[in-house]
Amino acid sequence: MIRLVLVAQEPFNAEPPRSALISSYVTPVDFFYKRNHGPIPLVDDIDRYYVSIRGLIENPKDLFMKDVRMLPKYDVTATLQCAGNRRTAMSKSRTVRGVGWDISALGNGLFLISIFCSRITSSKADELSSAKPIPLFSEFLSAIWGGVKLADVLELVGIPKYTSVTKSGGKHVEFVSIDKCKEEKGGPYKASIPLSQATNPDADVLLAYEMNGEPLNRDHGYPLRVVVPGVIGARSVKWLDAINIIAEECQGFFMQKDYKMFPPSVNWDNINWDSRRPLMDFPVQCAICSLEDVDVIKPGKVKISGYAVSGGGRGIERVDVSVDGGKNWLEASKYQQTGMQYIADGMNSDKWAWVLFEVVVDVLLNTQIVAKAADSAANVQPENVETIWNLRGVLNNSWHRVHVRVGH
Ligand code: MTE
Ligand code: MO
Numbered sequence: 001m002i003r004l005v006l007v008a009q010e011p012f013n014a015e016p017p018r019s020a021l022i023s024s025y026v027t028p029v030d031f032f033y034k035r036n037h038g039p040i041p042l043v044d045d046i047d048r049y050y051v052s053i054r055g056l057i058e059n060p061k062d063l064f065m066k067d068v069r070m071l072p073k074y075d076v077t078a079t080l081q082c083a084g085n086r087r088t089a090m091s092k093s094r095t096v097r098g099v100g101w102d103i104s105a106l107g108n109g110l111f112l113i114s115i116f117c118s119r120i121t122s123s124k125a126d127e128l129s130s131a132k133p134i135p136l137f138s139e140f141l142s143a144i145w146g147g148v149k150l151a152d153v154l155e156l157v158g159i160p161k162y163t164s165v166t167k168s169g170g171k172h173v174e175f176v177s178i179d180k181c182k183e184e185k186g187g188p189y190k191a192s193i194p195l196s197q198a199t200n201p202d203a204d205v206l207l208a209y210e211m212n213g214e215p216l217n218r219d220h221g222y223p224l225r226v227v228v229p230g231v232i233g234a235r236s237v238k239w240l241d242a243i244n245i246i247a248e249e250c251q252g253f254f255m256q257k258d259y260k261m262f263p264p265s266v267n268w269d270n271i272n273w274d275s276r277r278p279l280m281d282f283p284v285q286c287a288i289c290s291l292e293d294v295d296v297i298k299p300g301k302v303k304i305s306g307y308a309v310s311g312g313g314r315g316i317e318r319v320d321v322s323v324d325g326g327k328n329w330l331e332a333s334k335y336q337q338t339g340m341q342y343i344a345d346g347m348n349s350d351k352w353a354w355v356l357f358e359v360v361v362d363v364l365l366n367t368q369i370v371a372k373a374a375d376s377a378a379n380v381q382p383e384n385v386e387t388i389w390n391l392r393g394v395l396n397n398s399w400h401r402v403h404v405r406v407g408h
Contacts, residue, residue, distance in 0.1 A: 146210030
């Protein structure tokens with residue numbers, strides 16, 4: 001076995017302001033909140049590190065880094081978004097579990113979005129109360145991921161491209177991590193995706209060893225992590241240890257007992273986890289990053305900017321901004337970095353990655369500024385958080401609103 005050293009948790013990092021998030025198209029590693037509040041595994045012998053590929057296949061294999069390096073490398077620009085992004089705003093409507101503590105841990109109009117989806121448990125409250133403010137959109141990251149396609153890796157174990165079921169009945173690909181977590185009763189973090197997605201080269205599912213051209217760092221999953229573009233972050237398993245081809249979807253905690261969306265009527269007394277499927281694609285989302293929640297601005301022209309992204313490979317069609325709380329709308333201009341190393345075949349480069357938007361508006365009075373996006377399938381964001389409230393506080397993609405006060 002490889003030698004793993006578990007290190008103690010690192011301290012929380014200071015928060016980058018909202019504006020840092022959109023200061024560049026590709027989020028620099030340093031601007032991204034490091035989720036160091038769990039034991040992060042350290043793989044210190046890269047030559048002996050391997051991913052064991054087993055299950056309902058004919059040719060099991062231990063995949064070493066040298067095997068990985070022999071496969072073609074791809075760079076995919078993809079936005080990773082936690083299902084808990086913007087959770088705090090949902091909690092303001094009606095409390096969602098596990099975030100009661102967050103507001104008091106923070107000050108000055110900075111709000112905690114989910115710290116780390118897998119860590120949203122009240123037992124973490126103590127750690128958090130001593131923490132520094134957390135980034136508003138901490139569960140959000142656009143990066144250029146460098147690695148190999150899972151579809152190519154699965155070919156090495158005899159599963160052809162575009163396979164949805166193996167001869168022995170494998171239908172799902174389970175990713176098992178090295179890290180251990182409380183929710184798995186001390187077992188490893190894990191998740192799965194359908195085999196059809198894993199073997200589809202156009203789905204761009206990667207085993208990534210680079211982020212923004214640098215080797216993946218420990219926080220983000222060194223030496224190898226899964227990146228499932230367009231899907232909630234929870235399925236992009238870090239510190240990959242094993243890949244299992246299985247008949248049913250992964251039965252892990254974060255697939256079966258978390259990251260599901262329930263209707264507003266479901267509460268902790270009547271919840272039936274089996275009644276819902278695990279969240280996969282994330283919905284259309286956008287947020288204003290150039291203004292804090294309550295900002296005092298000078299009257300006149302204001303530049304409103306932020307990000308918009310949708311899941312499932314659906315690009316952003318349009319971003320609308322309102323300066324009167326949603327009565328009248330202006331279309332924002334949107335942009336992506338040109339010259340990206342990777343543009344998905346025949347698709348827009350926003351297939352997996354966010355667009356940044358910008359519009360200059362006139363603000364003369366105190367008001368609410370609102371942004372909403374539509375994606376390429378004409379999906380739109382819900383107007384109010386109440387309509388999508390759910391007890392786990394996931395997928396808050398309601399119109400993003402900031403209040404501005406005009407001062408002189
Ligand atoms: N992988 C492992 N091994 N352990 C984890 O706790 N968390 C998941 C996912 N992969 C997690 C994991 C969740 S919920 C998210 S949102 C993303 O990793 C966050 O990835 P990042 O820390 O690189 O931003
Ligand atoms: Mo997450």
